[in-house]
Amino acid sequence: MNPILSFLIRSFVAIPITLITWLLCYFPFGQTFWSSIAIAIFGGVLTHLILSLIMNTRYLKKHQLSRKEYRYIKKNLAEAKQKIRRLNKSIFKIRDISSVKYRIDLHRITKKIYKMTIKEPKRFYKAEEFYFSHLDSVVELTEKYNFLSAQPKQNIEMGQSLIETRRTLNELTKVLEEDLYHVISNDIDTLNFEIDVAKHSIKQKKDSKFPEENRWLK
Numbered sequence: 001m002n003p004i005l006s007f008l009i010r011s012f013v014a015i016p017i018t019l020i021t022w023l024l025c026y027f028p029f030g031q032t033f034w035s036s037i038a039i040a041i042f043g044g045v046l047t048h049l050i051l052s053l054i055m056n057t058r059y060l061k062k063h064q065l066s067r068k069e070y071r072y073i074k075k076n077l078a079e080a081k082q083k084i085r086r087l088n089k090s091i092f093k094i095r096d097i098s099s100v101k102y103r104i105d106l107h108r109i110t111k112k113i114y115k116m117t118i119k120e121p122k123r124f125y126k127a128e129e130f131y132f133s134h135l136d137s138v139v140e141l142t143e144k145y146n147f148l149s150a151q152p153k154q155n156i157e158m159g160q161s162l163i164e165t166r167r168t169l170n171e172l173t174k175v176l177e178e179d180l181y182h183v184i185s186n187d188i189d190t191l192n193f194e195i196d197v198a199k200h201s202i203k204q205k206k207d208s209k210f211p212e213e214n215r216w217l218k
Contacts, residue, residue, distance in 0.1 A: 010051045018044030063122050073124045077117060080131050083139050084110050090142040096149050099166055102173050106138060109176045113183055123183050130179040138172050141165055 022040035025031040031039065060070055087110060091103045113130055117123045124131070145165045148158055 006052075006055055010048050010055070013051060014044045014047040017047045063120060065122060070121060073117075073121045076124065076131055077114070077121075080114060080135060083135050084114055087135075087139045087142055090139070090146040094142075094146050094149055096166075099145075099169070102166070102170050105173045106142070106169070106176065109173070109180050110135065110138070113176075113180055116183060126183045126185070127179060130176065130183075134172065134175055134179060138169070138176070141169050141172065145169065 018040045021043040022036045025036035025039050026033065060067065063070075065073070088107060091107055094103060113127055117127060145162065148154070148162050148165070151158065154162070
């Protein structure tokens, strides 16, 4: 769940409970003003923590992850977020028109894989090569390309290095496309299966409606 939305939901429940607790402590139970406030705050914080625990447990159960696995994935996603920021910073600084297409593709694919993993953390295991290898390579090469292309004077060696870097980045873009395909491969298999089931159901329905026609066609 989105952390901000999760916090708002917990607060929406905890704030009324805090207020009700204060009213109960101060009026019916005759506690002092400050004692009532302290108990109310404790009740609100406790409610917040319990709801957080329940929501996290449900979230992990939904995505079939242990707390240890989720911490591991969350840590790597935080590192990946910083790398993607570096990548985007380099991408948008490059002024080379010939590399516009690959830069757009790099931005689109990396953003797509990252967002899908944030939404469904278990997909991380399908994208480990992307997070542990390919993303690092793309970031380093893009920063190198950005640095070299920004130089006011370029010799033959620098020009050759730019060509080679651009060629490698184009190849890496294809590798990232394969990473994306691998991440969604289960969804594609599921969709194909559902299509086959739907076609079979349609065929059965047609056969049941026009048995005589089908018999003669055979």
